[in-house]
Amino acid sequence: MSHGLISTELYYKIFATLMALTTLTVIAAFIDMGALNDIIAMGIACTKALLVILFFMHVRYNSPVTWIFVSAGFVMLLIMLMLGMNDYVSRSWDAPPSPWTAPPSAAPASH
Amino acid sequence: MNAPGTVKERNFINADYGIKSWLLTLDHKRIAILYLLSTTFFFVVGGAAAVLFRLELLTPASDLLQADTYNKMFTIHGVAMVFFFLIPTIPAVLGNFLIPLMIGARDLAMPRLNLASWYVFNLGGLLALMGIAGGGVDTGWTFYTPYSTTYANSQVILTALGAFVSGFASIMTGLNFIVTIHTMRAPGLKWFRLPLFVWAHYATSLIIVLGTPVVSITIVLVALERLFHIGIFDPALGGDPVLFQHLFWFYSHPAVYIMILPAMGVVSELITCFARKRIFGYKFIVASSMGIAILGFLVWGHHMFVSSQSIYAGLVFSVLTMLVAVPSAIKMLNWTATLYRGSISYQTPMLYAFGFLGLFTIGGMTGIFLGNLGLDLHLHDTYFVVAHFHYVMVGGMVMAYLGGLHFWWPKITGRLYPEGWAKLSAIIIFVGFNFTFLPQFVLGYMGMPRRYASYPDEFQMLNIFSTAGASILGFGYLFPMIYLTWSLFRGKKAGPNPFDAKGLEWTVPSPPPTFNFTETPVVTEEAYDYPI
Numbered sequence: 001m002s003h004g005l006i007s008t009e010l011y012y013k014i015f016a017t018l019m020a021l022t023t024l025t026v027i028a029a030f031i032d033m034g035a036l037n038d039i040i041a042m043g044i045a046c047t048k049a050l051l052v053i054l055f056f057m058h059v060r061y062n063s064p065v066t067w068i069f070v071s072a073g074f075v076m077l078l079i080m081l082m083l084g085m086n087d088y089v090s091r092s093w094d095a096p097p098s099p100w101t102a103p104p105s106a107a108p109a110s111h
Numbered sequence: 112m113n114a115p116g117t118v119k120e121r122n123f124i125n126a127d128y129g130i131k132s133w134l135l136t137l138d139h140k141r142i143a144i145l146y147l148l149s150t151t152f153f154f155v156v157g158g159a160a161a162v163l164f165r166l167e168l169l170t171p172a173s174d175l176l177q178a179d180t181y182n183k184m185f186t187i188h189g190v191a192m193v194f195f196f197l198i199p200t201i202p203a204v205l206g207n208f209l210i211p212l213m214i215g216a217r218d219l220a221m222p223r224l225n226l227a228s229w230y231v232f233n234l235g236g237l238l239a240l241m242g243i244a245g246g247g248v249d250t251g252w253t254f255y256t257p258y259s260t261t262y263a264n265s266q267v268i269l270t271a272l273g274a275f276v277s278g279f280a281s282i283m284t285g286l287n288f289i290v291t292i293h294t295m296r297a298p299g300l301k302w303f304r305l306p307l308f309v310w311a312h313y314a315t316s317l318i319i320v321l322g323t324p325v326v327s328i329t330i331v332l333v334a335l336e337r338l339f340h341i342g343i344f345d346p347a348l349g350g351d352p353v354l355f356q357h358l359f360w361f362y363s364h365p366a367v368y369i370m371i372l373p374a375m376g377v378v379s380e381l382i383t384c385f386a387r388k389r390i391f392g393y394k395f396i397v398a399s400s401m402g403i404a405i406l407g408f409l410v411w412g413h414h415m416f417v418s419s420q421s422i423y424a425g426l427v428f429s430v431l432t433m434l435v436a437v438p439s440a441i442k443m444l445n446w447t448a449t450l451y452r453g454s455i456s457y458q459t460p461m462l463y464a465f466g467f468l469g470l471f472t473i474g475g476m477t478g479i480f481l482g483n484l485g486l487d488l489h490l491h492d493t494y495f496v497v498a499h500f501h502y503v504m505v506g507g508m509v510m511a512y513l514g515g516l517h518f519w520w521p522k523i524t525g526r527l528y529p530e531g532w533a534k535l536s537a538i539i540i541f542v543g544f545n546f547t548f549l550p551q552f553v554l555g556y557m558g559m560p561r562r563y564a565s566y567p568d569e570f571q572m573l574n575i576f577s578t579a580g581a582s583i584l585g586f587g588y589l590f591p592m593i594y595l596t597w598s599l600f601r602g603k604k605a606g607p608n609p610f611d612a613k614g615l616e617w618t619v620p621s622p623p624p625t626f627n628f629t630e631t632p633v634v635t636e637e638a639y640d641y642p643i
Contacts, residue, residue: 087415093421094421
């Protein structure tokens with residue numbers, strides 16, 4: 001049975017799309033596309049998440065307040081990624097500290 | 112028993128009888144009472160652990176407790192206090208009881224979810240207690256990797272699962288508050304007429320809903336690595352242990368604001384009532400609550416200055432940390448301005464509010480020290496940090512909670528507490544608290560590291576001071592438990608508004624009837640319409 005504005009047919013279509021994208025994720029995992037590997041995997045994952053949020057969670061048909069709260073979640077995610085990557089990206093800017101070595105033993109004081 | 116010929120007034124307490132009527136209740140006020148009992152229990156558990164390790168620290172040697180038992184004691188203390196007392200208490204007890212009353216609603220928007228949250232909270236608590244009973248956990252409440260995932264032989268999974276499950280209770284409560292405040296305000300109660308207590312809980316709920324899922328997932332990742340060796344945090348498996356700290360503190364620093372923002376809401380109510388004066392800068396206090404909620408998410412890296420986080424990231428987090436002091440300072444200055452030329456009365460809730468102002472200021476100012484990239488190198492993981500966060504969490508949150516509990520106790524129970532005993536307790540707590548934690552600032556500055564059962568002899572005198580203070584503090588906390596319980600049976604009956612306070616909650620009988628208002632109230636005036 002459909003839920004309010006969304007027809008059962010649309011639910012099935014979204015479900016089929018999600019399954020297709022899952023299959024695509026698996027296929028993509030077996031093909032080495034170099035630097036595009038992560039981008040494609042994340043792109044598919046984001047598309048799937050978007051479909052779930054918009055249709056299965058009914059956000060598309062909800063009030064602007066709901067949109068604001070959903071957006072806030074994404075803003076938080078962006079903050080976490082940006083400030084987190086702030087650490088990972090800049091870790092290599094300094095040369096690693098040289099390994100610790102024992103200080104030379106103190107020479108006897110000469111008088 | 113009623114006098115012959117009189118009819119007992121129906122309220123939420125006597126509306127129904129029997130354990131079942133409480134365990135299946137959907138009344139927000141009864142659920143608040145259930146939360147009061149649960150959180151007090153965990154306060155006692157955490158406090159008992161503190162008694163043991165403070166006794167251990169009387170002497171430099173590890174004699175009363177061996178090092179591993181000591182580690183378990185401070186972990187129990189941290190887990191019980193942070194996850195099961197400090198985070199949930201003000202929202203789940205005072206917020207649950209008061210928000211519908213303050214906004215003129217019959218209940219929260221989702222009463223079943225509210226009851227479910229209490230059960231989920233207790234399930235989480237039960238799991239943590241099972242972890243303690245099953246041998247305890249020694250990672251500290253922070254569950255830092257790689258110790259928690261690879262090396263610890265204690266009950267990490269059960270305890271972490273307890274924290275994970277209790278997080279869902281927080282989310283349920285936060286969600287309920289947001290929906291209730293958006294949809295169930297009485298006619299005329301515009302956003303800028305809301306009591307600051309409600310605004311503070313709104314800001315807190317945003318942090319809870321947006322932040323808690325992150326720590327929940329992080330705990331799941333710890334479990335996955337520990338149980339199935341999936342490489343997330345262990346470098347040998349391709350992971351990064353510092354990633355755990357990023358994810359953990361992304362939530363756990365804002366969690367400090369989950370503890371303190373509701374406390375700030377309570378203090379706003381207390382100060383304006385007992386100064387008989389409109390709050391100074393209402394909109395600035397509202398904006399600072401929301402500012403704290405947002406800025407609180409940007410500063411987590413200041414916990415990681417010495418955790419091999421890049422120095423450049425540390426610099427960014429250090430600057431952002433200084434920013435978050437601004438909204439907190441706005442609140443402090445507004446409260447002080449409210450007191451100025453007010454008609455101040457020194458009743459028990461106000462004593463706690465004054466305690467909050469002093470102690471939270473010290474906690475906040477010492478936070479500036481620790482947010483400073485250079486100074487933190489010296490102070491990190493010393494007793495200075497322990498003293499700092501106790502001034503914020505205990506000096507801030509617990510003082511405000513006790514102030515709020517005394518303020519609304521007549522409303523909740525319909526009974527007055529003995530004012531003399533209550534004032535004495537407030538003073539004992541203030542003295543005991545400072546006696547306990549001021550010496551720890553000095554210990555930390557001198558270099559005593561936290562989380563060790565033994566220490567060099569030169570630190571003993573200050574540790575004796577600290578333990579002696581903790582004993583005073585313990586008695587200070589015991590007294591309210593005794594006289595508040597006594598007041599339930601022997602306290603004088605309270606009228607609807609014993610403090611002559613403003614707000615919709617004071618317009619209904621004490622204790623309030625089950626559905627709060629016989630008629631939906633219409634709000635026609637600003638909040639805090641006091642004479643001055």
